[in-house]
Amino acid sequence: MPDHTAATDELAYDRRRLRQYLAGEARADGVERRTLLKLLAAAGGAAGLGLGAAAPATAAGPGIVKPLPAELFTVRGTNAESRTASWQGAGFHTPLDRFFVRNHTSTPLLDQGNWRLKVWGSGLRHGKASEFGLDDLRRLPAVTTEALVECAGNGRSYFTTQQGEAVSGTAWGLGAIGSARWRGVRLRDVLHRAGISRDAVDVQPRGLDAEYTTADGANLGRVRRPLPVAKALGDVLLAYEMNGEPLPADHGHPVRVLVPSWVGIASIKWVGDIEVSDTPLYSPWNTDFYRLYGAAHPPAGSAPLTRQTVKSAFELDHGAAFPAGRSHTLTGRSWSGAGGIASVEVSTDGGATWRRARLHDSARAHNWVRWSLRWRPERPGDTHLLARATDTRGRTQPDRTVHNTQGYLFDAVVRHPVRVVEGG
Ligand SMILES: Nc1nc2c(c(=O)[nH]1)N[C@H]1C(S)=C(S)[C@@H](COP(=O)(O)O)O[C@H]1N2
Numbered sequence: 001m002p003d004h005t006a007a008t009d010e011l012a013y014d015r016r017r018l019r020q021y022l023a024g025e026a027r028a029d030g031v032e033r034r035t036l037l038k039l040l041a042a043a044g045g046a047a048g049l050g051l052g053a054a055a056p057a058t059a060a061g062p063g064i065v066k067p068l069p070a071e072l073f074t075v076r077g078t079n080a081e082s083r084t085a086s087w088q089g090a091g092f093h094t095p096l097d098r099f100f101v102r103n104h105t106s107t108p109l110l111d112q113g114n115w116r117l118k119v120w121g122s123g124l125r126h127g128k129a130s131e132f133g134l135d136d137l138r139r140l141p142a143v144t145t146e147a148l149v150e151c152a153g154n155g156r157s158y159f160t161t162q163q164g165e166a167v168s169g170t171a172w173g174l175g176a177i178g179s180a181r182w183r184g185v186r187l188r189d190v191l192h193r194a195g196i197s198r199d200a201v202d203v204q205p206r207g208l209d210a211e212y213t214t215a216d217g218a219n220l221g222r223v224r225r226p227l228p229v230a231k232a233l234g235d236v237l238l239a240y241e242m243n244g245e246p247l248p249a250d251h252g253h254p255v256r257v258l259v260p261s262w263v264g265i266a267s268i269k270w271v272g273d274i275e276v277s278d279t280p281l282y283s284p285w286n287t288d289f290y291r292l293y294g295a296a297h298p299p300a301g302s303a304p305l306t307r308q309t310v311k312s313a314f315e316l317d318h319g320a321a322f323p324a325g326r327s328h329t330l331t332g333r334s335w336s337g338a339g340g341i342a343s344v345e346v347s348t349d350g351g352a353t354w355r356r357a358r359l360h361d362s363a364r365a366h367n368w369v370r371w372s373l374r375w376r377p378e379r380p381g382d383t384h385l386l387a388r389a390t391d392t393r394g395r396t397q398p399d400r401t402v403h404n405t406q407g408y409l410f411d412a413v414v415r416h417p418v419r420v421v422e423g424g
């Protein structure tokens with residue numbers, strides 16, 4: 001029998017992949033041999049060298065199609081961060097007009113009539129490729145999944161502003177996340193139709209957006225990242241609708257991959273082909289990027305990132321003003337990649353005392369909960385609001401996140417600055 005189930009343990013799986021690479025059984029197009037050798041050194045327990053990960057390219061302006069009004073977004077290079085204040089009263093799912101956009105290059109304009117998905121590779125029976133149009137996908141059973149998409153770097157700026165640590169990458173606040181109702185087909189159904197063989201080990205979707213070139217000029221090719229076959233045959237969707245509408249251009253029109261609870265990079269937008277391989281695959285997005293590097297991590301990095309951490313955000317801008325001597329309702333959202341949220345505590349005095357927030361949604365995996373708390377500040381002055389969530393697995397947000405050079409998976413309690421002003 002093929003060993004599909006064991007492969008969800010990404011660390012063990014990664015070690016196996018590395019051994020296969022060493023044995024000449026794995027392919028790593030676009031990954032420098034130097035990088036792989038460092039990973040191999042680490043897997044073998046040898047001391048490695050610090051890894052100089054490529055910095056993301058910066059472009060002149062965002063190649064994003066939808067309007068980016070300042071009340072909804074903060075533009076960061078090729079990306080647009082959703083303002084958490086714009087989530088207040090906006091419903092459980094993030095309206096499409098304020099859903100964050102993370103683009104390595106820019107949004108391609110694809111015609112759904114001409115779009116084809118090619119499924120190919122050594123992991124198909126007889127090595128025979130197949131093609132699917134959007135109509136072909138629509139004829140397969142439709143599935144709806146409610147799930148967050150969150151960038152692995154969400155909250156990255158707090159490594160610097162709160163912990164005084166240097167990190168590379170887009171300086172997101174907490175708005176590199178959105179929730180949607182996704183409709184599409186199971187990737188599993190497409191892989192079975194394409195004739196996935198029992199020998200398949202990796203499934204690598206690739207986007208149709210432009211090839212990505214780093215700041216130092218290295219062309220890494222099209223955005224792509226392998227999924228272990230066990231995950232690809234699990235809860236992964238090929239989504240063609242978002243909140244009841246055809247997938248918008250910026251979010252992957254006409255079809256994107258949706259991997260619930262995993263780091264956003266797994267959810268490849270504008271998918272054009274999927275390689276099914278009987279040998280392990282590497283891409284820069286599971287080697288140089290999306291691993292934890294730094295003093296507290298293995299010399300050549302952690303296993304590739306999969307699940308997201310626990311976070312909480314107030315639906316407020318930094319520096320929001322509250323009149324003293326009056327009662328206010330503070331609102332926010334908390335979420336976890338490891339399950340639903342069980343409880344949220346809030347401090348309005350910089351962390352000295354904590355009260356339980358009222359939760360407005362039930363705990364559900366892949367989704368956030370909205371919460372609220374009454375607050376009556378007595379005296380004018382600057383203060384910090386803090387929110388600390390615990391998920392259904394019992395994981396609570398820590399006071400500090402262990403540093404990693406690329407600023408991934410920030411999960412510490414954020415100190416949100418606000419001003420209490422003279423009540424009029
Ligand atoms: N083809 C392609 N897919 C991609 C990306 C990209 O640049 N190109 N960015 C990834 C990253 S890093 C994230 S966080 C999510 C963002 O999804 P969104 O822009 O729909 O919010 O898409 C992922 N899929």
Ligand SMILES: [Mo]
Binds near residue numbers: 102152153264265
């Ligand atoms: Mo991301």
